[in-house]
Amino acid sequence: MKAFLGMGLLGSNFVKAMRQRGEEVNVWNRTKSRADALEAFGAKAFENAADAVKGADLIHITLKDDATVNEVLELASTGFKPGAIIIDHTTTSTHGAIERTQNWKARGIIYLHAPVFMGPPNALEGSGSMLVSGDQAIIEKVSPELNKMTGKLINLGATEGKAASIKLIGNSFLIAMTTGIIDMLGVAKSLGVSTDDVNELFANWNPGAMMPARLKKISGGNFDQPSWELQMARKDAGLMLAAAAEANVHLAALSAIAAVMDNWISKGFATSDWTVIGSDNL
Template structure:
């Protein structure tokens, strides 16, 4: 660490290793760096981590190198298998007592498995999925759901304050936060498909979709989400703040959890079909409002 880096480091700030620098991981890393938290980052494709060097992060070649000496390890990866493999790769650099802040949305079964793996390595496991997309991650305004031992709260508080505007402590049991995240994602997934279908129907009936948006504007049924996602479609800018392929993955996790709980989710099943059609048409890497394309005539 250079003298300039030391000057930017907040007194008493924990050293953090961020594993995974996609949309969410890179945003959270930048938020921590702005707060004076020293950050080492790793990504399987190193070129996706390199831009964080300009923000003050140390970019490492391996996950093992990133976690060695860190106080907190934050994982922000795509799914359960990716998290499990990365933990295996990082294991030689880990030490008992490190706090693992697991922010990836991996579902209930994978969360249980990861908690067991953490116990075997002597890590303090915090189940900590986040609610938000690219902009909140970059701005440090995510909502963080956390479950795990309350004894770890003090050590991770600077990290949680840097990445989120609100932290909900859900309980001592790892997995409770993940279950809440699946419920929250159910709301988002159904809402984005509702927006897409309204735009589809307006166009199909020969209406300018802006008339529908104007009819909703300022009323009790209007939301910034409706206006923002519709604007993305109408402008043709589907740059991902949350990728459609990731939304499809999360939809699968929700349906698995619902089946295990004996709950029938008809709207989520329909959303899964729309996401699948949109992904098959080549829109998987676009924002999840690209589900709009699943409802257009060929």
């Protein structure tokens, strides 16, 4: 028997998938009605987290943040059986994941951080990616369980907390990419270009194919052989910002980036590759 704490969109769909596989699952949520809703799928809902985990060999959690994870695990702790394994799918800090691994080990409980690049549909259909790192014997033991839950289980090695770090790195890119899409649509609106035309552009042009080469170029730190000079990129950014201002459209990401470009131009890097603006991060 297993338990699942945290019945948000992701946790609820993980539980539904478990029930589709015929697995017995106890569920708990701070707002009990969300846990109660899973009883229609054959899960058993509990008022108290400690009762939900009694007898469970595996305890999955999907919660909000470090503080919530710590609070809920402490609430549930009186119900943990010796040798129980906690598998935490919450996006947390690296420090928090390392600290919990050590603290629960000292209390005779295994804690494994397994954050995901998965949305609710992925959780229901067992697709997307799940990350793990740390004690390889533990990971080997729970891999059959985790492989059922995701399309790809990515083992990042023995370093505690690395899964948490990689999840944050990936999410930083997703936020930047999505903000870029929002700004792009703002530029399109400013220029009177329809979203259908934007979709058509990306049906014929895949900038994602540039990602590996661009990552290699930036991480290599060579900005003296530009493929797009900073001053020219800033000129183009100015055209976009001017069109947006005229249409009363705010470009949140581009406005911030333009300010960074201006700073680097003032320091004498106008003819460098424009990605020099990120060199302080290398």
